[in-house]
Amino acid sequence: MSDVLLEIENLHVTFASPHGPIRAVDGLSLRAERGATLGVVGESGSGKSVTFLAAMRLLDPATATVSGRIRLDGVDLLTLPSREMQTVRGPRIGMIFQDPLAALHPLLRVGDQISETLRAHGDISRRDASDRAVAALRRVGIPSPDERARQYPHELSGGMRQRVMIAMALVLEPELLIADEPTTALDTTVEAQILALIDDLRTRIGLGVVLISHSLATVSQVADTVAVMYAGRAIERGPCSDVFGQPQHPYTWGLLDSLPAVDGGHESLTPIPGAPPSLADLPPGCRFGPRCGYRMPACGERVPDLVERHAGHADACILPMDGREGLRRAPIAHPANSEPAP
Amino acid sequence: MTDPAPLIATEGLTKRFPVTRGILFAHTVGAVHAVEDVHLAVRRGRTLGIVGESGSGKSTTGRMIARLIDPTAGTVLLEGTDITRVGGAELRVLRRRIQMVFQDPTGALNPRHTANQIVGAPLRVHHVAGNRAVRVAALLEQVGLSPDLGDRYPHEFSGGQRQRIGIARALALEPDLIVLDEPVSALDVSVQAHILNLLTDLQRAHGMTYIVISHDLGVIRHLADEVAVMYLGRIVERAPAASIAAPFHPYTAALLTAAPGRPGAAHRRRILLPGDPPSPITPPSGCAFHPRCPKARVISGDPNVVPERCRTDAPPLDNLGRGRSVACWSPVATTDDLVGAAEAMSAAPDIARATSD
Numbered sequence: 057m058s059d060v061l062l063e064i065e066n067l068h069v070t071f072a073s074p075h076g077p078i079r080a081v082d083g084l085s086l087r088a089e090r091g092a093t094l095g096v097v098g099e100s101g102s103g104k105s106v107t108f109l110a111a112m113r114l115l116d117p118a119t120a121t122v123s124g125r126i127r128l129d130g131v132d133l134l135t136l137p138s139r140e141m142q143t144v145r146g147p148r149i150g151m152i153f154q155d156p157l158a159a160l161h162p163l164l165r166v167g168d169q170i171s172e173t174l175r176a177h178g179d180i181s182r183r184d185a186s187d188r189a190v191a192a193l194r195r196v197g198i199p200s201p202d203e204r205a206r207q208y209p210h211e212l213s214g215g216m217r218q219r220v221m222i223a224m225a226l227v228l229e230p231e232l233l234i235a236d237e238p239t240t241a242l243d244t245t246v247e248a249q250i251l252a253l254i255d256d257l258r259t260r261i262g263l264g265v266v267l268i269s270h271s272l273a274t275v276s277q278v279a280d281t282v283a284v285m286y287a288g289r290a291i292e293r294g295p296c297s298d299v300f301g302q303p304q305h306p307y308t309w310g311l312l313d314s315l316p317a318v319d320g321g322h323e324s325l326t327p328i329p330g331a332p333p334s335l336a337d338l339p340p341g342c343r344f345g346p347r348c349g350y351r352m353p354a355c356g357e358r359v360p361d362l363v364e365r366h367a368g369h370a371d372a373c374i375l376p377m378d379g380r381e382g383l384r385r386a387p388i389a390h391p392a393n394s395e396p397a398p
Numbered sequence: 399m400t401d402p403a404p405l406i407a408t409e410g411l412t413k414r415f416p417v418t419r420g421i422l423f424a425h426t427v428g429a430v431h432a433v434e435d436v437h438l439a440v441r442r443g444r445t446l447g448i449v450g451e452s453g454s455g456k457s458t459t460g461r462m463i464a465r466l467i468d469p470t471a472g473t474v475l476l477e478g479t480d481i482t483r484v485g486g487a488e489l490r491v492l493r494r495r496i497q498m499v500f501q502d503p504t505g506a507l508n509p510r511h512t513a514n515q516i517v518g519a520p521l522r523v524h525h526v527a528g529n530r531a532v533r534v535a536a537l538l539e540q541v542g543l544s545p546d547l548g549d550r551y552p553h554e555f556s557g558g559q560r561q562r563i564g565i566a567r568a569l570a571l572e573p574d575l576i577v578l579d580e581p582v583s584a585l586d587v588s589v590q591a592h593i594l595n596l597l598t599d600l601q602r603a604h605g606m607t608y609i610v611i612s613h614d615l616g617v618i619r620h621l622a623d624e625v626a627v628m629y630l631g632r633i634v635e636r637a638p639a640a641s642i643a644a645p646f647h648p649y650t651a652a653l654l655t656a657a658p659g660r661p662g663a664a665h666r667r668r669i670l671l672p673g674d675p676p677s678p679i680t681p682p683s684g685c686a687f688h689p690r691c692p693k694a695r696v697i698s699g700d701p702n703v704v705p706e707r708c709r710t711d712a713p714p715l716d717n718l719g720r721g722r723s724v725a726c727w728s729p730v731a732t733t734d735d736l737v738g739a740a741e742a743m744s745a746a747p748d749i750a751r752a753t754s755d
Binding site for chain 2: 252326
């Protein structure tokens with residue numbers, strides 16, 4: 057009984073550049089469910105942020121070409137008139153970003169910034185709006201919210217600012233929260249607080265959450281399902297425990313083997329050889345092929361589809377299913393063990 | 399406490415930055431207590447990891463050791479000689495022995511210089527004899543870059559390659575000690591692993607000594623032989639890397655459980671500390687950690703009450719043997735009771751208010 061909230065189907069985002077078109081997202085399909093957290097992991101340039109900027113229609117149509125479907129509750133956001141999009145952005149989908157200091161207006165009190173959001177989206181008196189702003193701050197665990205509402209962003213700590221951003225994103229009671237690297241700029245102990253807060257809001261008010269992060273560890277802590285992105289495509293997706301417990305794609309193996317463990321020792325790490333491909337000049341076939349230790353001739357022929365192998369767990373790799381686990385521990389050959397020149 | 403012959407040691411290292419008000423008639427109104435009374439020692443060929451959150455003083459400590467800033471008090475000893483106050487020619491000699499690698503490889507490299515010029519700069523500045531071009535090529539090769547790339551400018555390299563250039567520059571003078579300040583924080587996961595392996599290989603090959611500064615316990619535990627945990631300018635715990643997983647300080651315990659573990663590993667119950675690290679301008683009285691400390695509440699049995707000693711006296715860093723020391727009036731025996739105590743604290747409004755400035 058899945059309750060699909062946001063469904064992305066065959067999304068393509070292409071940017072024009074002097075070096076030719078840059079295919080930032082290239083045939084991505086994903087879904088986020090109500091009351092659940094979808095974790096989207098990938099390294100820089102994998103397309104994870106661009107995907108959700110496209111969903112919010114925040115990309116400049118002059119430079120970005122977007123095609124495919126992004127449906128919220130069945131309604132395609134990409135074909136929605138921009139006036140109607142204003143009733144989606146905010147009231148139905150809230151979004152928070154990595155750097156709350158850059159996202160907050162430095163010269164406005166945080167309470168006023170939240171009430172401004174309310175007043176922009178509805179007929180509400182100044183006084184009611186400011187009361188609701190204080191309530192929103194209280195809901196995200198900010199102590200003495202009425203005093204905090206009168207402070208400016210620079211008077212708050214990084215963790216407090218991110219709480220303010222979450223309060224602002226949720227004040228219109230959206231169904232979906234898109235959190236793009238919400239804890240990357242925060243200290244470890246504060247990151248744990250913010251993740252716990254997002255998780256608490258998800259269970260308490262049934263919020264759907266998309267957590268975008270470069271950190272597998274962060275995502276693994278709170279996500280229900282995970283999508284691993286590489287060069288504009290999802291190469292593996294499934295329930296969090298399956299993707300990290302029985303990863304199937306060689307890129308996911310590589311990411312996991314690259315991580316130093318908090319409880320690990322000095323044993324040498326196994327990094328992924330090479331560097332991600334240029335999005336203006338993608339390799340033929342599987343995008344990960346040139347860096348893959350298990351590459352076969354067929355890998356260069358066509359881009360492998362994301363195929364579901366077990367309940368909900370899909371990967372885009374043409375390796376035979378038998379004995380993949382054994383392969384993970386014995387790569388055939390690494391093409392080169394350093395990053396090539398750009 | 400100190401090893402027989404450490405390569406580098408600090409004694410009572412302290413740094414206070416003045417806080418001033420006014421522009422025309424500027425006057426000092428207080429001080430940022432960035433680093434307070436830090437004692438460290440690293441033997442040759444070993445790696446010390448300093449872990450802490452922002453404002454813990456870890457970078458300031460590293461910069462004082464590298465003589466990039468001068469301490470307010472205390473000494474830095476290189477093979478027993480005080481280097482805190484050397485200047486002129488002596489300082490130039492010292493610079494050859496201690497080098498530094500920074501977090502942001504883009505900011506640390508001159509954008510108008512080629513890789514060859516950047517890596518060759520220390521050789522030029524210090525008038526190192528020999529064929530510089532040959533030496534630079536060898537250095538680039540050592541860090542895994544093709545010498546053919548030497549004519550390129552920083553923007554033509556990827557983040558990982560730029561950090562390799564920063565490391566090659568630090569290696570140029572064959573230093574005894576390299577201070578690495580967040581060497582992989584700005585890099586993607588798969589690139590991080592390359593750089594971590596490179597650092598390990600270089601240390602093995604040259605017997606270098608490292609001081610690694612990071613907020614990431616995974617990185618610290620991977621590289622370091624010994625770990626020092628800093629909180630608000632002080633070292634709160636020191637331990638061999640292998641035994642830090644059984645922490646004695648409640649802050650270390652919280653840091654360990656808050657740090658996201660390897661995906662797929664069993665999740666430990668997190669000790670969620672309330673509030674943020676306090677301001678180093680007005681550090682709390684007594685033990686600086688007491689406003690957020692769950693252990694203090696376990697002792698008092700009340701989330702609103704902190705034992706008097708924690709509030710009034712700063713605990714010294716006690717040597718517990720086996721290379722371990724801790725600055726806590728009642729070191730942690732089990733972390734189980736800390737989870738609940740931290741939760742009770744977060745629910746107590748007074749504490750949340752007092753710790754969230």
